[in-house]
Amino acid sequence: xxxxxxxxxxxxxxxxxxxxxxxxxxxxxxxxxxxxxxxxxxxxxxxxxxxxxxxxxxxxxxxxxxxxxxxxxxxxxxxxxxxxxxxxxxxxxxxxxxxxxxxxxxxxxxxxxxxxxxxxxxxxxxxxxxxxxxxxxxxxxxxxxxxxxxxxxxxxxxxxxxxxxxxxxxxxxxxxxxxxxxxxxxxxxxxxxxxxxxxxxxxxxxxxxxxxxxxxxxxxxxxxxxxxxxxxxxxxxxxxxxxxxxxxxxxxxxxxxxxxxxxxxxxxxxxxxxxxxxxxxxxxxxxxxxxxxxxxxxxxxxxxxxxxxxxxxxxxxxxxxxxxxxxxxxxxxxxxxxxxxxxxxxxxxxxxxxxxxxxxxxxxxxxxxxxxxxxxxxxxxxxxxxxxxxxxxxxxxxxxxxxxxxxxxxxxxxxxxxxxxxxxxxxxxxxxxxxxxxxxxxxxxxxxxxxxxxxxxxxxxxxxxxxxxxxxxxxxxxxxxxxxxxxxxxxxxxxxxxxxxxxxxxxxxxxxxxxxxxxxxxxxxxxxxxxxx
Amino acid sequence: xxxxxxxxxxxxxxxxxxxxxxxxxxxxxxxxxxxxxxxxxxxxxxxxxxxxxxxxxxxxxxxxxxxxxxxxxxxxxxxxxxxxxxxxxxxxxxxxxxxxxxxxxxxxxxxxxxxxxxxxxxxxxxxxxxxxxxxxxxxxxxxxxxxxxxxxxxxxxxxxxxxxxxxxxxxxxxxxxxxxxxxxxxxxxxxxxxxxxxxxxxxxxxxxxxxxxxxxxxxxx
Numbered sequence: 164x165x166x167x168x169x170x171x172x173x174x175x176x177x178x179x180x181x182x183x184x185x186x187x188x189x190x191x192x193x194x195x196x197x198x199x200x201x202x203x204x205x206x207x208x209x210x211x212x213x214x215x216x217x218x219x220x221x222x223x224x225x226x227x228x229x230x231x232x233x234x235x236x237x238x239x240x241x242x243x244x245x246x247x248x249x250x251x252x253x254x255x256x257x258x259x260x261x262x263x264x265x266x267x268x269x270x271x272x273x274x275x276x277x278x279x280x281x282x283x284x285x286x287x288x289x290x291x292x293x294x295x296x297x298x299x300x301x302x303x304x305x306x307x308x309x310x311x312x313x314x315x316x317x318x319x320x321x322x323x324x325x326x327x328x329x330x331x332x333x334x335x336x337x338x339x340x341x342x343x344x345x346x347x348x349x350x351x352x353x354x355x356x357x358x359x360x361x362x363x364x365x366x367x368x369x370x371x372x373x374x375x376x377x378x379x380x381x382x383x384x385x386x387x388x389x390x391x392x393x394x395x396x397x398x399x400x401x402x403x404x405x406x407x408x409x410x411x412x413x414x415x416x417x418x419x420x421x422x423x424x425x426x427x428x429x430x431x432x433x434x435x436x437x438x439x440x441x442x443x444x445x446x447x448x449x450x451x452x453x454x455x456x457x458x459x460x461x462x463x464x465x466x467x468x469x470x471x472x473x474x475x476x477x478x479x480x481x482x483x484x485x486x487x488x489x490x491x492x493x494x495x496x497x498x499x500x501x502x503x504x505x506x507x508x509x510x511x512x513x514x515x516x517x518x519x520x521x522x523x524x525x526x527x528x529x530x531x532x533x534x535x536x537x538x539x540x541x542x543x544x545x546x547x548x549x550x551x552x553x554x555x556x557x558x559x560x561x562x563x564x565x566x567x568x569x570x571x572x573x574x575x576x577x578x579x580x581x582x583x584x585x586x587x588x589x590x591x592x593x594x595x596x597x598x599x600x601x602x603x604x605x606x607x608x609x610x611x612x613x614x615x616x617x618x619x620x621x622x623x624x625x626x627x628x629x630x631x632x633x634x635x636x637x638x639x640x641x642x643x644x645x646x647x648x649x650x651x652x653x654x655x656x657x658x659x660x661x662x663x664x665x666x667x668x669x670x671x672x673x674x675x676x677x678x679x680x681x682x683x684x685x686x687x688x689x690x691x692x693x694x695x696x
Numbered sequence: 697x698x699x700x701x702x703x704x705x706x707x708x709x710x711x712x713x714x715x716x717x718x719x720x721x722x723x724x725x726x727x728x729x730x731x732x733x734x735x736x737x738x739x740x741x742x743x744x745x746x747x748x749x750x751x752x753x754x755x756x757x758x759x760x761x762x763x764x765x766x767x768x769x770x771x772x773x774x775x776x777x778x779x780x781x782x783x784x785x786x787x788x789x790x791x792x793x794x795x796x797x798x799x800x801x802x803x804x805x806x807x808x809x810x811x812x813x814x815x816x817x818x819x820x821x822x823x824x825x826x827x828x829x830x831x832x833x834x835x836x837x838x839x840x841x842x843x844x845x846x847x848x849x850x851x852x853x854x855x856x857x858x859x860x861x862x863x864x865x866x867x868x869x870x871x872x873x874x875x876x877x878x879x880x881x882x883x884x885x886x887x888x889x890x891x892x893x894x895x896x897x898x899x900x901x902x903x904x905x906x907x908x909x910x911x912x913x914x915x916x917x
Binding site: 655 | 754783794856858874880
């Protein structure tokens with residue numbers, strides 16, 4: 164039996180609450196005979212001046228917090244009635260999947276009753292909660308699930324896209340169901356005051372999607388949608404878009420208008436979580452140190468880069484062509500190229516000079532640098548301990564300094580930050596097992612597990628960690644906050660039970676966020692949001 | 697046809713009469729209720745109310761104790777229990793805590809964190825007991841808790857978790873888990889009360905829950 168943190172905490176809470184002794188009478192009796200001290204009899208007052216912080220609440224969680232209970236009981240009663248009515252046929256007629264970020268699959272029979280419910284990720288389990296949907300009519304289940312998704316903040320004004328996938332071997336019936344569900348979910352969202360956008364598709368049963376899903380850590384329905392996208396636009400790379408959310412994909416589809424088969428889209432994807440074209444443009448101009456008056460041939464379009472939605476901004480100014488990729492949510496400059504004569508105003512001059520010939524000033528990123536070092540050293544990432552990677556620069560050459568240890572051997576690499584070339588390396592075969600630096604984060608038991616699993620991981624292809632930066636982005640994106648709003652950000656790479664994950668904790672105003680993000684797939688394994696007010 | 701009027705937003709509160717897949721039915725609703733409470737301004741109202749009760753106590757109005765006690769008793773008891781590890785001493789601490797709250801009510805400075813203040817009092821009183829009597833070891837009353845092993849009803853699983861918390865976690869871990877579970881304090885607030893860095897609190901919290909998950913899985917296999 165698997166219980167999650169919340170279940171365990173609820174158990175503990177109940178256990179304590181049910182065993183609290185009653186001492187009120189004694190307390191009252193005693194205080195009648197006592198007086199309130201006016202002196203500092205109790206010195207444990209809390210002095211905390213750090214808390215005068217600006218309160219910024221993510222807007223998406225403030226609505227839909229409560230539903231009328233009366234209606235709940237009517238619905239509950241109805242479920243029972245439906246339950247009595249049930250005339251179950253056990254063969255699966257179709258599988259209906261809902262993907263927002265939570266990904267839930269419902270197997271339904273011919274009578275459209277739920278035979279099985281399959282949460283494909285942890286968010287889905289949160290959405291399902293303690294609902295028992297087995298034997299329930301599909302339409303009721305859909306109502307319940309969409310309601311819970313809105314209530315849990317997965318569908319909101321910021322993230323309004325949902326993918327409905329009908330997987331059926333009877334394509335005619337499948338498409339009919341697709342259309343019906345799409346309409347229903349659309350109007351359901353409107354009833355929750357969400358101007359939703361519903362992408363719906365019908366697919367045939369195909370194990371191929373399961374394989375793709377496994378490979379990229381996504382759901383089969385999302386895999387099917389991406390496959391369609393790629394079929395329509397072969398320039399799209401699977402790995403680049405797999406990390407995009409359904410909302411991101413929706414925006415991309417809207418921007419590029421690919422010809423998709425048996426895919427229907429109603430409404431428009433919300434762009435409220437993104438900085439917007441105007442701001443993206445200003446960031447690019449600011450970075451390039453040009454003024455709008457000098458700019459010609461401006462072109463802005465949505466693009467994507469390594470699982471992130473971006474604005475691609477191209478323009479010319481004073482004979483130089485600029486090409487920027489701006490991250491659509493936090494506005495960071497992911498990439499920029501210039502073409503033309505030497506530009507003295509170009510930021511990061513030392514790097515642009517070096518990379519002029521390559522026409523790209525894109526850093527390879529620390530995890531790529533680490534992989535290069537690991538490959539050279541002939542070790543697997545999971546074997547490496549005390550991994551530390553820093554972007555450094557020396558005489559105008561930017562490089563990643565990658566340090567790690569395997570057993571008693573210490574490795575130290577310098578990797579060119581743009582070309583990935585190994586500039587220098589040093590291997591120290593020490594005999595002192597000095598591995599205590601990380602004991603705070605990994606713990607001694609974790610290390611044992613790590614060693615135990617090394618043999619298994621050796622057979623696997625080299626997996627790549629997403630890096631702290633990416634983990635941070637995933638958490639911030641999920642939380643719907645921008646980096647500028649965040650305080651006390653802490654990211655640590657943790658290792659537990661064979662799972663390597665990033666623990667990302669931060670605060671926005673008085674709200675505390677705590678995420679566990681799979682270090683390889685970037686999947687959110689668990690999260691906790693504590694609101695104050 | 698879709699029966700929207702029957703299954704509106706609230707349609708997802710189905711009675712937990714049976715089980716989705718093989719998953720046990722857990723009242724996650726309690727958690728989400730707690731979330732709802734704290735997600736809205738009622739969290740602040742809640743704290744405001746406690747501060748008002750403390751103020752009334754300071755003015756000699758002992759009738760405010762009843763509601764303050766009801767509001768704070770679980771957290772106070774849970775925290776004491778996590779430190780003293782037996783219900784007898786925890787009960788004493790609980791009683792003393794509310795008396796101290798009364799006595800100290802005049803010196804309480806309203807800063808919006810009355811629960812943290814009360815819990816610090818409970819914690820200090822508990823630590824006093826542990827320090828004055830270091831030999832006091834886990835003395836979980838048999839009839840209260842031990843039957844939990846053989847019987848997997850919901851309430852005894854709850855007790856099993858409590859028992860695991862008290863017997864398998866270290867003192868700091870116990871306090872962290874207890875404060876987070878029972879009072880739903882934020883990690884930052886817990887870190888403040890325990891006077892440890894937030895990062896330490898977080899990693900201890902996660903390690904503890906991981907441990908509990910593993911133990912529970914093992915026990916109920």
